[in-house]
Amino acid sequence: MRAQYYDTLIVGAGLSGIGTACHLKQHCPDRKFAILERRDRLGGTWDLFRYPGIRSDSDMFTFGFSFRPWNGDQVLADGSSIRQYLGETAQAFQVNDHIHYGINLTSASWCSSEQCWTLSGICHGKPVTYNCRVLISCAGYYDYAQGHAPEFSGVDRYQGEVIHPQHWPEDLEYAGKKVLVIGSGATAVTLVPALAKKAAHVIMLQRSPTYILSMPGRDRLLSLLKRFFPERAVFAFARWRNLRLHRLMFKAAKRWPETVRRLILRGVRKALNGHADMRHFTPEYQPWDQRLCAVPDGDLFEAIKAGRATVVTDTVDTFTTSGIQLKSGKVLDADIVVSATGLRLQLLGGMALTVDGEHVDMRNRLTYKGVLMEGVPNMAWVFGYTNAAWTLKSDISAGYICRLLNHLQERKLGVFIPIDREGCKAEESVMAALQSGYVERADEILPRQGTRYPWRLLNDYERDRKILLKGELEDEFLNFYPPLRAGDRKLEATATNPV
Structure with missing residues (x-):
């Protein structure tokens, strides 16, 4: 050879x-x-x-x-x-x-x-x-x-489907079904509002909360600027602006963590408008000790306010035939469990x-x-x-x-x-x-x-x-x-x- x-x-x-x-x-x-x-x-x-x-x-x-x-x-x-x-x-x-x-x-x-x-x-x-x-x-x-897949007790007796996002089946039918997503990272906060559009209901089960920021889905300022300036100049400006905004936010989070924490949580509180308990969105760590999760146009918060999604903070005790029993004793029924448990x-x-x-x-x-x-x-x-x-x-x-x-x-x-x-x-x-x-x-x-x-x-x-x-x-x-x-x-x- x-x-x-x-x-x-x-x-x-x-x-x-x-x-x-x-x-x-x-x-x-x-x-x-x-x-x-x-x-x-x-x-x-x-x-x-x-x-x-x-x-x-x-x-x-x-x-x-x-x-x-x-x-x-x-x-x-x-x-x-x-x-x-x-x-x-x-x-x-x-x-x-x-x-x-x-x-x-x-x-x-x-x-x-x-x-x-x-x-x-x-x-x-x-x-x-x-x-x-x-x-x-x-x-x-x-x-x-393969992704990270924790060994959950009792998973063999569960009669529904267990899926890892890294191997999503093309033919999975989840419309009208109860879906439970385990995780609170970028994958989970992306999946929940997307699944909630068709599913009967989606539960995001998290062991601990994550900082979540709502961002505009589209940059309307650029659409305006493109009417008056060359497209390449407009996108160069957008890159320059966002680079500095991101760096400023990161530095601020490291220098004034409590202030940045309050600002982020204030935004979440306003977006939820009383439709969920803030303890599900209040991490114990400081901003940027872990990556922040971004959601376009607050889609996760909108799904929660519409009653299509719920966030639960607890840990898995064991799978049952119809869902998951939590350490608190509460049972969550689900037709499909998505293990968004990381890489x-x-x-x-x-x-x-x-x-x-x-x-x-x-x-x-x-x-x-x-x-x-x-x-x-x-x-x-x-x-x-x-x-x-x-x-x-x-x-x-x-x-x-x-x-x-x-x-x-x-x-x-x-x-x-x-x-x-x-x-x-x-x-x-x-x-x-x-x-x-x-x-x-x-x-x-x-x-x-x-x-x-x-x-x-x-x-x-x-x-x-x-x-x-x-x-x-x-x-x-x-x-x-x-x-x-x-x-x-x-x-x-x-x-x-x-x-």
């Missing part, structure tokens, strides 16, 4: 993968690259999830690509619109021909004696092998095969990573500027923000990678490798800013934060943008090596920082 060779391989054809490929087409036009996608279509998250009401949880003007702005007036776009946007972007930048579908990668191995990555996997039941000089992981951070995290799309035959334990690694992996040669990963739109960070990360690749070519270098010689590793993970359950469950697999930059995340778009797109490429932490000649020894960098 002969390996296919490329200068650069991108793992994943979702939002990050398509965006990174578009950056390569623009800034590294001579580089031979391919995108390896395990599924049969592009889109990643936005092709996998098909549950009713699926939409972005960030506004589309910051969620869209900087090089191809979102040109609609939807603030929180639905899944099909986002899939279409990704497809049109791939077509506009001629990325489609670079995608290899159905490639389920199992391992990626770096060989210093050849300065080369070897990727192995399965394609439609047959083994495949790829070689590349530079590997870029754009596979996101969760397991596409199961997985890094690098599940690939096993080795350097010169030694396994790389991601939990004991730092990330350099949030883009490169400590002690791992010629590898980058594109990982978005957890406190803002994912694409903001993935976009500038891709721009930084292109700068780095061009630097290698201009200087006639073969390898880059970041090394922490000062022992900067701390115990908190790269996602420690969030206290969400899925983050805590995955602590054992996530890379660590460092005690200082560049090993510590800034989570600040303006600062990251300046550093990644304008800052110096060479420093005391990032090591470069020339291409190997015949007879050269292996890189000695990994001996400085053992795998």
Whole structure:
């Protein structure tokens, strides 16, 4: 079996993968690259999830690509619109021909004696092998095969249907039925109002409340501005405005948490207008300790006020034949139970990573500027923000990678490798800013934060943008090596920082 060779391989054809490929087409036009996608279509998250009401949880003007702005007036776009946007972007930048579908990668191995990555996997039941000089992981951070599914007592005797949103049946008929949604995160608050349009009644069962913000479904100001100004200028303004509003809100939440908390809860109280007990919407934690949930035009609150949906705060004791019995003793009957209980995290799309035959334990690694992996040669990963739109960070990360690749070519270098010689590793993970359950469950697999930059995340778009797109490429932490000649020894960098 002969390996296919490329200068650069991108793992994943979702939002990050398509965006990174578009950056390569623009800034590294001579580089031979391919995108390896395990599924049969592009889109990643936005092709996998098909549950009713699926939409972005960030506004589309910051969620869209900087090089191809979102040109609609939807603030929180639905899944099909986002899939279409990704497809049109791939077509506009001629990325489609670079995608290899159905490639389920199992391992990626770096060989210093050849300065080369070897990727192995399965394609439609047959083994495949790829070689590349530079590997870029754009596979996101969760397991596409399955979501987080707690083991509920008595679920085997339940006579209704139990569904996880990650595997929503296309033919599920829920009209006129009683539906119970377990969860209170972005998926749950999206599902409840969407299901409530047809279901007899929907109950959202939550263990604890989440902060919920109502946002306009459409940006009417932009519709007005487009009458007088060029469309591109209008959407550039929308992106600039929303970036600053989001950053201002995040900073305010961290500096004056009680004030921001009161403002959010005041908005919820006004939206509900006495139709629900506020204890179901009053979290014990402070704003932005976990991600906030956004609902367009207050659709969740409207469903509650109309009597089509109810929120219950309690925990599951056991399933019964007809529903769920709670720890409080109350019984909730349901024809369908939707377990919106979160994600199961997985890094690098599940690939096993080795350097010169030694396994790389991601939990004991730092990330350099949030883009490169400590002690791992010629590898980058594109990982978005957890406190803002994912694409903001993935976009500038891709721009930084292109700068780095061009630097290698201009200087006639073969390898880059970041090394922490000062022992900067701390115990908190790269996602420690969030206290969400899925983050805590995955602590054992996530890379660590460092005690200082560049090993510590800034989570600040303006600062990251300046550093990644304008800052110096060479420093005391990032090591470069020339291409190997015949007879050269292996890189000695990994001996400085053992795998």
